[in-house]
Amino acid sequence: MSELNYCYKYPHPAVTADCVIFGFDGVSIKVLLIKRGIEPYKGKWAFPGGFMKIDETAEECAKRELAEETGLTNAIVEQFYTFTDVNRDPRERVVTIAHYALVRLAEVKGGDDAEVAQWFAQSQIPSLAFDHDRILRMALNCLKERICFEPIGFELLPEVFTMTELQNLYEAILEVKFDRRNFYNKMLKLGILTEAEPRPENASRRTPTKYRFNASKYAELKQKGFRLEF
Amino acid sequence: MSELNYCYKYPHPAVTADCVIFGFDGVSIKVLLIKRGIEPYKGKWAFPGGFMKIDETAEECAKRELAEETGLTNAIVEQFYTFTDVNRDPRERVVTIAHYALVRLAEVKGGDDAEVAQWFAQSQIPSLAFDHDRILRMALNCLKERICFEPIGFELLPEVFTMTELQNLYEAILEVKFDRRNFYNKMLKLGILTEAEPRPENASRRTPTKYRFNASKYAELKQKGFRLEF
DNA sequence: CTTTTTTGTGTAATTTTTACGCAATATTAA
DNA sequence: TTAATATTGCGTAAAAATTACACAAAAAAG
Numbered sequence: 041m042s043e044l045n046y047c048y049k050y051p052h053p054a055v056t057a058d059c060v061i062f063g064f065d066g067v068s069i070k071v072l073l074i075k076r077g078i079e080p081y082k083g084k085w086a087f088p089g090g091f092m093k094i095d096e097t098a099e100e101c102a103k104r105e106l107a108e109e110t111g112l113t114n115a116i117v118e119q120f121y122t123f124t125d126v127n128r129d130p131r132e133r134v135v136t137i138a139h140y141a142l143v144r145l146a147e148v149k150g151g152d153d154a155e156v157a158q159w160f161a162q163s164q165i166p167s168l169a170f171d172h173d174r175i176l177r178m179a180l181n182c183l184k185e186r187i188c189f190e191p192i193g194f195e196l197l198p199e200v201f202t203m204t205e206l207q208n209l210y211e212a213i214l215e216v217k218f219d220r221r222n223f224y225n226k227m228l229k230l231g232i233l234t235e236a237e238p239r240p241e242n243a244s245r246r247t248p249t250k251y252r253f254n255a256s257k258y259a260e261l262k263q264k265g266f267r268l269e270f
Numbered sequence: 271m272s273e274l275n276y277c278y279k280y281p282h283p284a285v286t287a288d289c290v291i292f293g294f295d296g297v298s299i300k301v302l303l304i305k306r307g308i309e310p311y312k313g314k315w316a317f318p319g320g321f322m323k324i325d326e327t328a329e330e331c332a333k334r335e336l337a338e339e340t341g342l343t344n345a346i347v348e349q350f351y352t353f354t355d356v357n358r359d360p361r362e363r364v365v366t367i368a369h370y371a372l373v374r375l376a377e378v379k380g381g382d383d384a385e386v387a388q389w390f391a392q393s394q395i396p397s398l399a400f401d402h403d404r405i406l407r408m409a410l411n412c413l414k415e416r417i418c419f420e421p422i423g424f425e426l427l428p429e430v431f432t433m434t435e436l437q438n439l440y441e442a443i444l445e446v447k448f449d450r451r452n453f454y455n456k457m458l459k460l461g462i463l464t465e466a467e468p469r470p471e472n473a474s475r476r477t478p479t480k481y482r483f484n485a486s487k488y489a490e491l492k493q494k495g496f497r498l499e500f
Numbered sequence: 501c502t503t504t505t506t507t508g509t510g511t512a513a514t515t516t517t518t519a520c521g522c523a524a525t526a527t528t529a530a
Numbered sequence: 531t532t533a534a535t536a537t538t539g540c541g542t543a544a545a546a547a548t549t550a551c552a553c554a555a556a557a558a559a560g
Contacts, residue, residue, distance in 0.1 A: 044277035051324040052282035055365055094281040094363055098354040122352040122367050124328040133324055135285055137352050137365075204506080221509080222549070245507050246557045269548090434537080452518070454539080475538050476526040499517085 053133040057101035058089030058172070059117065060138065060179040061110065063145040063159060064196040066205055069183075069212045070145065070159040071176070072109065073168070077156070080130050081169030087176075088157075089136065102139040109157055110148045116195050117141045120182040121175075128171045140179045142195035162212075187213050188268045191232060194253040200236040202248040203227065214270060230266070232258045283363040287331035288319030288402070289347065290368065290409040291340065293375040293389060294426040296435055299413075299442045300375065300389040301406070302339065303398070307386070310360050311399030317406075318387075319366065332369040339387055340378045346425050347371045350412040351405075358401045370409045372425035392442075417443050418498045421462060424483040430466040432478040433457065444500060460496070462488045 061072040073085040088109045092101040102117050122137045145159070160166075162180075167173060186192055193209045207223045227233060234257075236250040291302035303315040318339045322331040332347050352367045375389070390396075392410075397403060416422055423439045437453045457463060464487075466480040 042279050044279055046279070046281045047274035047277040048282070048284075049272050049274055049276070050284075050321065051276045052278070053285050053322070053324065054278075054280075055283050055285065091280065092283070092354070094283065095356055097356060098352065098365070119352060122328065122349060124322070124367065126325055126327060135328070135365075135367075137354065202507095219550070220507085221551085224508085225510095226548090244557070245555045246505085248507060432538095449519070450538085451520085451540080455541095456517090475524045476536085478538060 051133070053135045054129075055092045055098075056089050056134055056136045057092055057098045057105065058087045058136050058138050058175065059102045059105050059109075060087055060140040060176060061106065062140060062142050062179075062183065062196065063148065064193075064209055064212065065145055067208055067212070068161050068163075070161055071165060072148075072157060072159055073165070074109065075156050075158070076169055084169040085158075085160075085166055086169035086172050087138075092137075098137040099139070102137075102141070106141050106143075110143060112141075112143050112147060115141050115143045116192065121178050123171060123175060125171060136175075138175050138179065140182065142192055144196065144198060146198055183213055184215075188270070189266075190262070191253065191258060191268075200250045200252050202250060204248060206251070210270070216270065218270065226268075230261065230268075232261060281363070283365045284359075285322045285328075286319050286364055286366045287322055287328045287335065288317045288366050288368050288405065289332045289335050289339075290317050290370040290406060291336065292370060292372050292409075292413065292426065293378065294423075294439055294442065295375055297438055297442070298391050298393075300391055301395060302378075302387060302389055303395070304339065305386050305388070306399055314399035315388075315390075315396055316399035316402050317368075322367075328367040329369065332367075332371070336371050336373075340373060342371075342373050342377060345371050345373045346422065351408050353401060353405060355401060366405075368405050368409065370412065372422055374426065374428060376428055413443055414445075418500065419496075420492070421483065421488060421498075430480045430482050432480060434478060436481070440500070446500065448500065456498075460491065460498075462491060 063070045063072065072088065074088050076082050076084050076086055088105045090101070090105055092098055096104070098119060099117060102119075103113075106115060106117060107113050117139050118141075119137055119139050122135060124135050126133065128134060128136070165176065168176065183192075187210065193206060193213070196209060197205060203224055204220075206227065207218060207220065210223070211217055232254050233251045234254040236252040293300045293302065302318065304318050306312055306314050306316055318335045320331070320335055322328055326334070328349060329347060332349075333343075336345060336347060337343050347369050348371075349367055349369050352365060354365045356363065358364060358366070395406065398406065413422075417440065423436060423443070426439060427435060433454055434450075436457065437448060437450065440453070441447055462484050463481040464484040466482040
């Protein structure tokens with residue numbers, strides 16, 4: 041018996057936090073989707089998300105969802121838009137505060153259930169439940185804008201990475217191609233990359249230099265306000 | 271007797287839409303504030319805003335508030351962040367979807383009551399009710415970012431304006447100074463300005479050229495994706 | 501064993517940005 | 531009334547950034 045114990049003078053919408061979880065496999069951007077097990081939209085894919093508890097913030101809620109779905113606890117989670125269409129959920133009026141999270145694929149342990157949660161390459165994403173198609177579009181746009189101001193890409197790459205991997209990431213997010221040498225020069229000139237380990241003597245031409253994100257240099261740059269132009 | 275007629279199985283937060291209303295008087299950015307007449311924070315200044323009705327979107331709610339406070343009905347209103355701190359309102363759990371609006375000061379008829387609503391220059395804004403100080407900081411930041419991608423400034427200026435007025439607006443929002451001649455060149459090269467009227471023959475050097483925003487040129491540019499660098 | 505791909509390092513040409521100069525004439529101050 | 535100051539339009543030379551490529555070594559692929 042569902043008792044209706046929480047009563048208000050005026051109608052209140054329900055509030056949820058949804059989380060678009062982005063990963064990167066070295067070549068393309070992936071998104072983690074959940075197959076819905078219950079109505080509405082049973083059997084359709086959707087973003088992880090759920091009702092915000094009365095004593096948690098939206099970000100805490102999104103992080104909780106993220107932890108439940110991927111086991112990750114310290115990823116970047118950021119709110120990007122709140123969707124308020126009146127009929128976006130057939131059950132009741134639901135306002136959702138949409139977030140995106142950037143996670144390293146390698147650190148994601150299988151998830152709860154491979155049947156239920158699955159990574160999709162951008163090009164293979166099916167039509168989604170609720171207004172999640174629209175949410176995805178906005179999340180991707182947001183990612184594009186954000187990567188020009190903050191090196192969020194480092195959240196998506198492993199600790200140590202090659203310049204080519206970094207370039208692939210930028211190309212995947214921005215959906216453009218860069219000249220390899222120009223990209224290389226621009227990134228190095230920014231000064232936020234450090235060589236992960238001294239290049240071995242015997243390193244051949246084909247062995248790529250490994251880089252690591254230089255957090256302190258980045259913090260310095262960010263304060264001055266920088267912008268990546270592409 | 272306040273009857274509690276709206277009941278739910280789980281607690282629901284209240285949802286409000288607040289609206290940071292920006293205006294520009296030719297020299298500096300102004301913000302419209304309301305003096306609160308009731309508790310909590312009675313007597314403190316705050317942004318216009320109110321509870322979202324169950325059959326309106328957040329943006330509709332913000333536009334309704336804007337119309338009530340300024341009489342304007344077709345201004346740009348855009349959501350920029352949702353504030354969800356658990357104790358941001360002492361009465362009950364309230365989530366607010368914050369918007370900003372850009373209005374032409376000249377078109378704002380006095381408002382309801384000069385005693386209650388008042389324009390404040392940025393430097394004279396008092397400490398605000400609730401978490402509105404934080405909301406203002408984020409709104410100003412958002413404005414700074416937005417003006418580099420979209421000529422939102424035109425919403426703040428009169429139909430017809432001089433290059434100096436436009437420069438003042440950019441300087442006020444971005445809090446920097448530009449070289450007058452470089453600003454002039456950069457703006458003209460963008461091609462989104464049209465001379466409002468052919469310069470009269472007898473126009474003296476000191477009579478500034480009047481410009482008007484060229485909407486079609488702008489739409490074209492926007493599609494290609496442009497960015498104002500400053 | 502030949503061909504293709506990948507990586508590091510440049511560099512010259514072009515474009516963009518920056519920092520000013522100058523003349524004409526309103527406006528303000530004396 | 532007159533002198534000083536401020537505002538506007540139009541340039542331009544120097545500096546900086548971006549773009550478009552070249553080349554060689556060696557691993558990987560066929």
